Amino acid sequence: MTKFKIAHMTKALRTPDARFEALSDYPFDPHYVEDLLGYEGLRGHYVDEGDPNAEEVFLCLHGEPSWSYIYRKMIPVFVGAGARVIAPDWLGFGKSDKPVDDEAYSFHWHRNYMLALIKHLDLRNITLVVQDWGGVLGLTLPQEMPERFKRLLIMNTGLMAGPVNIPAFDEWQADIDSDPDVPIEFIMQKNEPSITETIAQAYAAPFPDQTYKAGVRKFPYLIARSMDAPGVDTSQQAAGFWSTQWTGQSFMAIGMKDKMLGPGVMNHIRTFIKGCPEPLEIAEGGHFVQETAGPLIAQKALERFGLAKG
Numbered sequence: 396m397t398k399f400k401i402a403h404m405t406k407a408l409r410t411p412d413a414r415f416e417a418l419s420d421y422p423f424d425p426h427y428v429e430d431l432l433g434y435e436g437l438r439g440h441y442v443d444e445g446d447p448n449a450e451e452v453f454l455c456l457h458g459e460p461s462w463s464y465i466y467r468k469m470i471p472v473f474v475g476a477g478a479r480v481i482a483p484d485w486l487g488f489g490k491s492d493k494p495v496d497d498e499a500y501s502f503h504w505h506r507n508y509m510l511a512l513i514k515h516l517d518l519r520n521i522t523l524v525v526q527d528w529g530g531v532l533g534l535t536l537p538q539e540m541p542e543r544f545k546r547l548l549i550m551n552t553g554l555m556a557g558p559v560n561i562p563a564f565d566e567w568q569a570d571i572d573s574d575p576d577v578p579i580e581f582i583m584q585k586n587e588p589s590i591t592e593t594i595a596q597a598y599a600a601p602f603p604d605q606t607y608k609a610g611v612r613k614f615p616y617l618i619a620r621s622m623d624a625p626g627v628d629t630s631q632q633a634a635g636f637w638s639t640q641w642t643g644q645s646f647m648a649i650g651m652k653d654k655m656l657g658p659g660v661m662n663h664i665r666t667f668i669k670g671c672p673e674p675l676e677i678a679e680g681g682h683f684v685q686e687t688a689g690p691l692i693a694q695k696a697l698e699r700f701g702l703a704k705g
Contacts, residue, residue, distance in 0.1 A: 407437060407494045408607050414600045415490065419593060420467045423482075425490055431511045439512065440490035441483035444470050449479040451545075451702065452518050456509070457482070458527020458552070459614040460571075460579050461683065462489030462601055468689035469524070476702050478522075483512060485528075487610020489601050500613040502555075502626035506532050510539055522546035522700070526685060527656065528614055531555055535629050538636040547645040547668070548696045550684050551656040554664060555619045555630040563655035568615040576605035577612060586653070587683035594686070638667040645671040646696040650680025650687065657682075672699070 415421075426443045430436070442463050453473045455466040463482040473480045484491040485505055494500070509532065513521075521544045525533040530552025537544040553559070570582055579602060580595035590598075602608050619627050645668050649661045658676070665671045675695050680687040697703040 406496070407492045409438065409492050410490065410601045410603065410607060414603060418464065418597045418600060421464055421597070423467075423470070428512060428515055431508065431515060433511065434486070434508055437486060437492045437494075439483065439486060439492070439508070441481055441512070442466070442470065443479070443481055445474040445479040446477065447479060449477055451476075451478040451520055451522065453478050453480045453522045453524055453548075454513070454518060454533075455480065455482040455524040456526075456529030456533040457485070457488070458529045458531075460488070460577065460582060460608075460611040461527070461598055464489070464597055464600075465526070465683060465685050466524070466689070469685060469693040472690050472693035472697070476697050476704055478702070481516065481518060483509070484601075485509075485610065487613075493601075493607050493610060495606055495609055497609045497613045500610050500617070502532070502617050503629070506535060506626075506629070509533070509536060513540065513543065519543050520545045522548060524548040524550075526550040526552050527682070528552075531618075531630075534637070535626075535633040537641070538633055541636075541640065544643060546643050546700055547641075547671075548648075548692070549645070549661075549664070549668070549671075550648045550692065551650050551653045551661065551680075551682055552664075553656050553660050554634055555624075555626050556634045557622060557627065557631075558620050558624070559618050561655060561660075564615075564618065567655055571612060571615050574605075575608075575612070577602075577608050579608075579611070583683065586655075587650075587681040587686045589679070589681070589687050590683070634667055638669055641669045644700050645669075646699045647671055647674040648677060648680075648684060648688070648692040648695070649674045650677050650682060650684030652678075652680060653682040653684070655682060
């Protein structure tokens with residue numbers, strides 16, 4: 396266990412590299428960024444595959460309690476089309492450093508980190524690929540830097556433009572709260588039955604014990620329960636951006652068995668994403684739809700965007 400200090404004397408942990416050895420279908424070399432402005436002392440991880448000089452960039456943002464591993468089936472498809480693919484781990488997840496204090500995590504702390512990372516890597520011509528918290532946060536990014544974003548690929552997610560009152564989310568939060576040592580494997584398999592025990596263990600690899608899971612515990616509490624919750628104003632601005640200012644191409648895929656962020660929520664979101672076509676419905680897909688149909692979704696999106704080869 397490696398402990399070190401970051402700004403404001405907050406302790407953080409770094410998952411030992413041995414935890415990530417021999418993971419199934421995750422052959423990607425790690426890339427790290429350190430000392431982003433406002434995040435001094437923290438090391439963030441991201442996957443960076445494909446031609447670094449490619450014109451097209453796919454930015455794949457994961458959710459809770461997953462990490463960049465969830466895009467392992469889609470990354471090769473995008474790379475095969477000649478694109479560069481960036482798949483970051485949010486701080487507190489994956490191979491990124493993990494502050495141990497639950498209170499270190501907030502909506503804007505995460506959002507500002509990703510804005511800083513995009514600027515640091517100078518990403519342009521971005522196709523934004525989002526699911527779960529990757530969308531809750533990621534859908535609020537283009538309004539800050541619209542010149543950098545070109546396309547959207549959206550899967551089971553939401554936009555926190557008001558209080559959330561979904562029974563399935565309450566159940567999700569109860570599962571997270573059931574044990575300070577959050578049962579990662581159980582949560583992944585419950586919400587995506589196609590996930591095997593081996594794959595579930597890979598999702599749990601970043602978290603040797605409960606001291607690494609502050610970010611996992613905190614994410615559900617960042618969801619708005621009132622109009623004055625942090626992130627609501629920003630999310631409302633995002634809804635306005637997508638409905639009136641967005642001029643890029645969009646593609647939507649829905650895991651139809653997701654009771655939390657499934658067809659009801661996604662079809663509502665589609666009504667305010669300007670120009671969003673009929674969704675690709677994945678009949679057997681649950682919440683983590685990338686597991687059930689990642690390559691199919693990636694290929695259909697490339698076809699929609701006119702980027703497919705062959």
